[in-house]
Amino acid sequence: MVCKNCVVTALSYTIKFEGSQNIALLPLVSTHLARRGFKASIRDRKIKIGEAGAKEFLDFSEDILDMHELTFCVDDGPWRPLSEMREILATSWIDELLQASAVVSYSQPIVNRERQIIAYEILSRFVREDGSLIYPNEVFDAARTRGRLYALDRMCRMAAVRHAKVVNEKVFINFIPTSIYSPAHCLQSTEQLANTLGVDPDCFVFEVVESDDVADIAHLREILAYYKTKGFQYALDDVGEGFNTIERLTDLQPDYMKLDIGYVRGVHADAEKQRVAQLFLQKAQEVGATPLAEGVEDEADFAWLREAGYELFQGYLFGKPSAIPQRELPPLEVKRA
Incomplete structure (x- = not known):
């Protein structure tokens, strides 16, 4: 229900x-x-x-x-x-979008140290009646203003679970903790849909986003514990930015730690970014979280992060979000002297 x-x-x-x-x-x-x-x-x-x-x-x-x-x-x-x-x-249009389930799931590849695709992040995109896309931040801001965040988060989460069947690999799915008031009630439909589709719970990694808005950390722990008991994994996103500090990483002990893009871009040439990246890498290893760097766009940054010990990578260097899952990486650019 x-x-x-x-x-x-x-x-x-x-x-x-x-x-x-x-x-x-x-x-x-x-x-x-x-x-x-x-x-x-x-x-x-x-x-x-x-x-x-x-x-x-x-x-x-x-x-x-x-x-x-x-x-x-x-x-x-x-x-x-x-x-x-x-x-x-002025945000009444969000109701029409929700009633029409006007969401399209895109996927972006996540690769290992050998540049092999091992997972995808599922990202929600929204369409108008004429087929044009609406920026996600515009949709989520409108839903928040109008009190439709519960409905929007559920619609996106369910669409992402369905898309997992298409992707047929491990998938990372975003969720907003403040939109879930009761884990057992709100997430039951997610579990049931995964079972109906025959997708193993181990294929899902639920990614905590907008955690800076979470005032009740005990409630967040309850949500994550529910996911864990059902066989799902979870990731902490944007680590190093705002709420997601060393203390929070230690407290929540996620299965995956996603280093914030701000410490990824240009890390090969920035001593302070290198210090922070290594600090979070060490803490991730201590709590048993797989370290993932997101927003990788430069070969030099990828090389530095890989050498430092990061295990997974995501970013335009490997592929942009697309409606059809990307199965192969673009060829390496060979720089000529």
Whole structure:
């Protein structure tokens, strides 16, 4: 069963009237909405309306009400300044994207020290009705604003699991910890789909992203423990950046440690980046995590990281994300004297 957080239903807006001027004008606002055909309920100096009615309310009220004395909530959420309502209304397109399951799974190869493809990271791409792509950060920002992060993360995760059957190799799949309120409930569908497709749990590595937003580390541990008990592995992404410090690497003890791209690019010629890369490599080895360098674009960086002891590599040097899994690496460029 899919929880209500993952089902895209119409939003309702409740606007609270405060201030004598606003309260006196409440009947006028109510009459206008009714005349325009928008169903609204009024109780305790509050108006509850749907999305289209909320847009009409804003347009009509901006010139007659003191907007600073109005607050609103979406469904049963917290009260917020009315100034934030337009931002939420402007993201209504994300609902259409979710209802249409307009996600396409791309894959990017991950190689070993011998430049052999041994896994892929599955990346979500989103398409408009005309077939053009929408930038992922635009989609996730809209989902976060509108409270659709649960639904979006689930849609992407399920699509990635299906794509794993196509890839037929070990796959790394991103997930956002804050979008999972109950591991046993939210991740049950992931496990069931993998079983239905006949893909072994050992083929999946779930990658913690946006971990800087995780306030409840105990909850994150609960999620990772659930994955572990089901036979899945997990990776810590962007290690070295923000939240993902030496302490967090030690605390979570992932199966894979992905060094942040900021310490990969140009590492062959930067002593400070080399120091950090070696520091995280040593800690990864101590906790039993396989070290992976992401964002490798330069042969010299690859050579340095490989010599230092990194075992897996990902980046444009080996292949860009593509809708069809890349099975062979591009030929090495031979520099002529």
